[in-house]
Amino acid sequence: MSKPSFVYVTYIRTTPEKVWAALTDPVTMRKYWFGAFAETDWKPGSPWTLKFDDGRVADAGEILESEPPKRLVIRWRNEWKEEIKAEGWSRCTMTIEPYQGVAQLTIRHELEGDGTKFIEAVSGGWPRILSNLKSLLETGAVAYETKA
Template sequence: MDHDEVFRALADPNRRLLLDALRIRDGQNLGQLCELIAMSRYGVMKHLRVLEKAGLITCERVGREKYHHLNSVPIQLVYERWVSNYARPWAGALSALKRYVEENEQMEKHIQMIFVQASAEKVWQALTDGALTKQYYFGSSIEAEWKVGGKYRYVNPDGSDLVTGEVIEIDPPHRLVTSFTPHFVPVEIPATQVTWLIEAEGDACKVTIIHEGVDTSTELGGQIGEGWSRILSGLKTLLETGNTLLLPPMGAH
């Protein structure tokens, strides 16, 4: 990820306005976003292309419409890179980035994306190998029957379940769809659906996570939204450097 691209994208007030609009209501089309800014559709499209190039938004086509989704992962990475290493001098300047990471969108479909300098096969292995998941998925090792209808569980170091579910679709090394039942909260939560998409982009891959059926305006939804940012950031760090990304506990910012 190019940090300069992220900073350039955030430097323009109109682009920040578009990001705020997607934070408040995710999944808007061009017409809806054009209502917010006093400029031509072409001008808004140019701003959206800059945001997409920086990885700050992702796009989803549904029929003839193109919907735009906020992607907080690049902001998470920039925040970790600069605030964690230069906390005092940069904390004030980057407080807006911190707000984007901590505030969660109220939506039924949560989409995040990141580019990883690794092959699709390596990314798939990192998703399905328990020895690797424990290095980026909150210390948990995945155990699974990798077939449609197969059960899976992310197992904590103490043997308890972090997340369980069932494989709905599987197409190695490009697509994995599962149900998702969290066990890190004291109440029973209905299952939702998670889709992993792995798309080759030259020598790298675009990795997209789509979590459907979760309301990120709730406390649990907020935890899940930040959790995916941390998981994707940790996955990228592991595959590109071989190291585990060390982060403070969630909520400790």
């Protein structure tokens, strides 16, 4: 496994349990993930699919680790753009830790092989998704509703 390609950290004024619920509940996901949502039972070894608003499969993979409300590891591959899919698998690790009364959420991606397109594609999206998630959990509303 190569070193992480990026690491994103945000602090959210809420509890780790609420962050976990927002990361794993498809109805909540749609609110901050520009309509996209996951289909899985979140158990280690289970398949995981990320779908666009219209139901097309965006990404797919498998749940590698699931430890509510602390740690989620997903084997993750793009499924909708051939040249990105060709770069193969990545591993996304999400960790939630209590930190001075708030929740610290860290997202990191590691590519199993080489390539830059997958990382380019996901690294642009995460800061907006995380901002939206923070707004949603702290204020009940998101800043961006559509992927403009």
